[in-house]
Amino acid sequence: MPDTRELDIVIFGATGFAGRLVAEYLAERHADSGVRWAIAGRSLPKLEAVRDALAAEHPHVAALPLIVADSGDPDSLAAMAARATVICTTVGPYAKYGAGLVAACIAAGTHYCDLTGEPQFIRRMIDAHHDAAVAAGVRIVHCCGFDSIPSDIGVFALQEALNERDGEPAEDILMFVLGTSGGVSGGTIASMLHVFEEAGDPLVRTVLIDPYALDPADAPRGPKVPSPMKMRHDPVTGWWGAPFVMAAINERIVRRSAALLEGRYGERFRYGELTRMGRGVTGAMSAAGLSAGMGAFMGLVALPPTRWLLTRFVLPAPGEGPSRQTIEEGYFTILLSGRRSGEEVGRVVVTGRRDPGYGATACMLAESALCLALDPLSSPGGILTPAAAMGAPLRARLDATDVQFEFTSADSA
Ligand SMILES: NC(=O)c1ccc[n+]([C@@H]2O[C@H](COP(=O)([O-])OP(=O)(O)OC[C@H]3O[C@@H](n4cnc5c(N)ncnc54)[C@H](OP(=O)(O)O)[C@@H]3O)[C@@H](O)[C@H]2O)c1
Numbered sequence: 001m002p003d004t005r006e007l008d009i010v011i012f013g014a015t016g017f018a019g020r021l022v023a024e025y026l027a028e029r030h031a032d033s034g035v036r037w038a039i040a041g042r043s044l045p046k047l048e049a050v051r052d053a054l055a056a057e058h059p060h061v062a063a064l065p066l067i068v069a070d071s072g073d074p075d076s077l078a079a080m081a082a083r084a085t086v087i088c089t090t091v092g093p094y095a096k097y098g099a100g101l102v103a104a105c106i107a108a109g110t111h112y113c114d115l116t117g118e119p120q121f122i123r124r125m126i127d128a129h130h131d132a133a134v135a136a137g138v139r140i141v142h143c144c145g146f147d148s149i150p151s152d153i154g155v156f157a158l159q160e161a162l163n164e165r166d167g168e169p170a171e172d173i174l175m176f177v178l179g180t181s182g183g184v185s186g187g188t189i190a191s192m193l194h195v196f197e198e199a200g201d202p203l204v205r206t207v208l209i210d211p212y213a214l215d216p217a218d219a220p221r222g223p224k225v226p227s228p229m230k231m232r233h234d235p236v237t238g239w240w241g242a243p244f245v246m247a248a249i250n251e252r253i254v255r256r257s258a259a260l261l262e263g264r265y266g267e268r269f270r271y272g273e274l275t276r277m278g279r280g281v282t283g284a285m286s287a288a289g290l291s292a293g294m295g296a297f298m299g300l301v302a303l304p305p306t307r308w309l310l311t312r313f314v315l316p317a318p319g320e321g322p323s324r325q326t327i328e329e330g331y332f333t334i335l336l337s338g339r340r341s342g343e344e345v346g347r348v349v350v351t352g353r354r355d356p357g358y359g360a361t362a363c364m365l366a367e368s369a370l371c372l373a374l375d376p377l378s379s380p381g382g383i384l385t386p387a388a389a390m391g392a393p394l395r396a397r398l399d400a401t402d403v404q405f406e407f408t409s410a411d412s413a
Contacts, residue, residue: 005083005084005085005110006036006083006084007036007037007038007065007083007084007085008035008036008037008084008085008086008370008373008374009026009035009036009037009038009084009085009086009087009088009369009370009373010037010038010039010040010067010080010083010084010086010087010088011023011026011037011038011039011040011088011089011090011369012040012041012067012069012080012087012088012089012090012091012101013040013041013089013090013091013092014039014040014041014047014050014090015041015042015043015046015047015049015050016041016090016091016187016318016319017185017186017187017319017320017321017358018090018115018145018185018187018321018358018361018362018365019039019041019090019091020050021327021358021359021361021362022088022090022362022365022366022369023039023050023054024054024057024362025362025363025366026366027054027057027058027060027061028057028058029366029401030366030370031058031060035370035373035374037064038064038065038066038067038083038084039051039064039065039066039067040066040067040068040069040080041068041069042068042069042070042071043068044066044068047066047067047068048066051064051066067080067083071091071097071098071100071101072097072100074100074103074104077100077101077104078104078107078108080104081101081104081105081107081108081110082108082110084110085110085111085372085373086110086111086112086113086369086372086373087101087105087110087111087112087113088112088113088114088365088366088368088369089101089112089113089114089115090114090115090187090365092114092115092116092118092187092190092191093118093121093187093190093191093194094114094116094118094121094191095116095118095120095121095124095191095194095195095198096194098114098116098121098125099121099124099125099128102125102128102129102140103128103129105138105140106129106132106133106136106138106140109136109137109138110138111138111139111140111141111372111373112138112139112140112141112372113141113142113144113365113368113369113372114141114142114143114144114365115143115144115145115361115365116142116143116191117143117145117147117148117188117191117192117246117249118191118194118195118249119207119208119213119214119248119249119252120195120198120201120203120204120207120208121142122142122143122214122383123203123207123213123214124203125140125142125383126214126216126383129383130216130382130383133381133382133383134380134381134382135381136381137380137381138381139372139377139379139381139382139384139389140381140382140383140384141368141372141384141385141386141389141390142253142383142384142385143249143250143253143385143386144364144365144368144369144386145357145361145364145365146246146332146352146356146357146360146361146364147246147249147250147253148246148249148250148253148254148385148386149364149368149386149394149398149403150332150334150350150352150356150403151175151246151250151251151253151254151273151334151336152250152253152254152257152385152386152387153350153386153387153391153394153395153398153405154175154334154336154348154350154405155173155175155254155257155265155271155336155348155387156257156261156387156391156392156395157348157395157405157407158170158173158336158338158346158347158348158407159173159264159265159338160264160391160392161346161348161407162338162345162346163264165346165409166345168266168340169264169265169266169269169338170266170269170338170339170340170345170346171266171268171269171270171339171340171341172269172270172271172338172339172340173254173269173270173271173272173336173337173338173339174234174236174271174272174273174274174336174337174339175244175250175271175272175273175274175334175335175336175337176234176237176239176241176273176274176275176276176334176335176337177244177273177274177275177276177332177333177334178276178333178334178335179331179332179333180330180331180332180333180356181326181329181330181331181332181355182322182326182327182330182331182332182355182356182357182358182359183321183322183323183326183327183330183355183357183358184315184316184321184322184357185316185320185321185322185357185358186315186316186317186318186319186320186321187318187319187321188357189311189315189316190318192301193301193307193311195208196301196302196307199302208248211225211228211251211252211255212252212255213252214252214253214255214256215255215256215259216256216259216260219259220267222255222258222268222269222270223268223270225251225270225271225272226272228243228244228247228248228251228272228273229243229248229291229294229295230243230291231243231274231277231284231287231288231290231291232274233284234274235342236337236339236342236343236344237276237337237344238279239274239276239277239278239279239283240276240277240278240279240283240284240286240287241274241275241276241277241287242274242275242277242286242287242288242290242291242294243274243275243290243291243294244273244274244275245294246273247272247273247274250273251271251272251273253385253386254271254385254387255269255271256385256388257385257386257387257388258271260382260384260385260388261387261388275290276335277290321358322355322357322358326355327354327355327358327359328354328355328359329355330354330355330356330358330359330360331351331352331353331354331355331356332350332351332352332356332360333349333350333351333352334349334350335347335348335349335350336348336349336350343410344410345409345410346407346408346409346410347407347408347410348405348406348407348408349405349406349408350403350404350405350406351403351404351406352402352403352404353402353403354402359402360402360403363398363401363402363403364398364403367394367397367398367401368386368390368394370397371390371393371394371397372389372390375390375393375397376393377389377390377393379391
């Protein structure tokens with residue numbers, strides 16, 4: 001399939017907040033790489049405006065191809081999918097707009113990557129399309145942004161380093177968010193709230209409760225794990241941890257990677273995520289404060305009247321997002337601590353330049369699309385995770401750009 005197509009990559013949703021940043025990233029960083037790409041969306045005038053704004057800064061994109069396609073129009077999705085090696089989509093909420101495109105990509109033999117963080121959407125795609133994607137050799141890769149690449153590729157990097165050094169992986173990896181600075185867009189809020197709108201669906205409730213909800217149906221059940229919604233103390237580092245807002249999706253993606261990578265993380269692999277709050281009484285009090293704040297926010301968005309008030313008057317609307325300054329000045333640092341028998345055996349620190357959800361996410365999604373389009377990959381087709389689909393080649397791409405993965409052995413940690 002690859003280079004017989006007219007285009008390497010189509011960015012679908014380029015008129016939205018995240019999609020524009022992905023298009024900017026390609027225009028800025030891949031001016032001379034020869035990659036053939038286009039932008040797509042449901043409105044031609046909006047696409048023309050995006051291209052004009054890009055061309056004002058980067059004249060080489062003045063003739064960038066524009067593709068009109070609508071999530072509600074299967075023929076337009078099929079025609080778009082047939083033109084490219086990879087469709088990279090930022091059209092969300094994915095649970096609302098995404099299913100038709102996954103089906104169109106598999107039918108056209110086109111690889112796919114997205115920014116979803118919606119576990120119920122991923123479960124539906126696994127159930128409906130995994131076998132067909134395997135048969136077609138098509139890689140459908142969800143969660144190629146801040147959720148869940150730092151966690152998923154970070155765990156992959158740590159386990160590869162430990163397998164190479166010791167001949168065995170860590171049994172247990174705990175991820176701590178050490179620091180982040182950034183903002184949130186209306187599209188992300190809409191996707192988060194859509195989960196609550198679907199709460200009546202029994203599948204949604206199961207997926208939100210079961211820590212192994214995204215594992216293959218025939219995978220052996222993993223060990224019991226603590227709830228990502230509770231604060232806890234880590235005896236290895238002495239840190240208190242508060243819930244991390246993205247743990248619910250990241251943990252499930254990492255567990256799916258563990259299952260798809262068949263034994264490379266070990267049979268009894270355990271994974272969890274926390275926000276680091278410090279040691280002692282101060283750490284415990286900070287963790288309790290953040291846990292209570294998150295619980296209160298979740299309570300407000302779970303109730304339809306307060307959800308309406310928040311979306312109407314407080315939270316950003318679709319299309320809106322953080323300022324240019326917030327994006328440029330943003331960053332993130334996370335630490336993955338690998339353990340065996342309760343002893344730390346190695347760490348990976350992941351650092352990202354620019355706002356995690358937008359600047360760094362544009363880099364991670366664009367590099368995922370480039371990796372799927374251009375790199376020789378050995379993974380099979382299927383509904384995959386970043387680590388299972390792209391592992392080492394994606395890590396190498398990110399290390400050379402804005403998101404770096406650094407391994408240290410426990411002795412020097
Ligand atoms: N994983 C992460 O780290 C991460 C980070 C950022 C964003 N996200 C996710 O990315 C998604 C987009 O976020 P955003 O802030 O960019 O949202 P946004 O600004 O609201 O953009 C949504 C895009 O979808 C398009 N769209 C809506 N309905 C469509 C349809 N029927 N057919 C075709 N296109 C349609 C919109 O087109 P119009 O311009 O024509 O309305 C727009 O281009 C969300 O699901 C968000 O949760 C994830």
